[in-house]
Amino acid sequence: DSGVTQTPKHLITATGQRVTLRCSPRSGDLSVYWYQQSLDQGLQFLIQYYNGEERAKGNILERFSAQQFPDLHSELNLSSLELGDSALYFCASSPREGMGTEAFFGQGTRLTVV
Amino acid sequence: AQSVTQLGSHVSVSEGALVLLRCNYSSSVPPYLFWYVQYPNQGLQLLLKYTSAATLVKGINGFEAEFKKSETSFHLTKPSAHMSDAAEYFCAVITGFQKLVFGTGTRLLVSP
Numbered sequence: 001d002s003g004v005t006q007t008p009k010h011l012i013t014a015t016g017q018r019v020t021l022r023c024s025p026r027s028g029d030l031s032v033y034w035y036q037q038s039l040d041q042g043l044q045f046l047i048q049y050y051n052g053e054e055r056a057k058g059n060i061l062e063r064f065s066a067q068q069f070p071d072l073h074s075e076l077n078l079s080s081l082e083l084g085d086s087a088l089y090f091c092a093s094s095p096r097e098g099m100g101t102e103a104f105f106g107q108g109t110r111l112t113v114v
Numbered sequence: 115a116q117s118v119t120q121l122g123s124h125v126s127v128s129e130g131a132l133v134l135l136r137c138n139y140s141s142s143v144p145p146y147l148f149w150y151v152q153y154p155n156q157g158l159q160l161l162l163k164y165t166s167a168a169t170l171v172k173g174i175n176g177f178e179a180e181f182k183k184s185e186t187s188f189h190l191t192k193p194s195a196h197m198s199d200a201a202e203y204f205c206a207v208i209t210g211f212q213k214l215v216f217g218t219g220t221r222l223l224v225s226p
Contacts, residue, residue, distance in 0.1 A: 002159075033213065033214075043204065043216035043219075045215070048213065056213065090157065092158075092214075097212065099208055099212050100146075100212065101146055101208075103160075103214060105150075105159075106157055
């Protein structure tokens with residue numbers, strides 16, 4: 001158990017809908033990172049938050065957004081969903097602003113868009 | 115930009131045989147390198163990491179990797195494969211922006 005909790009584990013929704021994925025980092029970790037794992041793109045970095053502020057953006061679509069709340073949990077919002085958004089979404093956390101040598105991943109949320 | 119390349123999307127071995135999963139890195143600065151394992155329907159678990167200390171790194175479940183600067187490689191090995199080692203393995207490097215960049219993954223198949 002990495003200590004990073006993601007909910008829900010599975011999500012099935014229709015095209016055009018909006019969903020919210022939730023991540024609770026390890027106790028004491030200030031940074032949260034979101035990754036997308038798909039068959040065609042592999043593991044891609046989406047976005048990072050540190051202590052409530054956005055720190056870095058990767059290959060994140062404009063239809064996607066995220067935030068980190070004062071209690072440090074994070075939510076990834078995916079809207080106007082398309083079939084191609086079906087993927088495994090991972091959250092990771094680390095104590096400091098960068099991943100450094102310590103990054104712990106959650107079990108992921110498997111999103112299926114039908 | 116820092117990146118890793120994993121050679122072979124699938125590797126098949128027999129139980130008890132040597133496991134060798136290849137990873138080459140590209141980096142203009144001394145890299146931090148990682149191997150992660152993903153079991154079916156599971157998350158990513160850290161196997162081992164190289165952070166410029168010893169070049170031979172030992173990880174969990176009997177895996178180890180050797181950092182070879184001259185070959186820009188960080189191959190993952192295990193002397194004797196077990197059925198439970200069947201999984202997908204990802205090599206990763208930390209970029210200058212302190213994010214993990216992953217390789218495309220290698221699926222290890224272990225036959226009895």
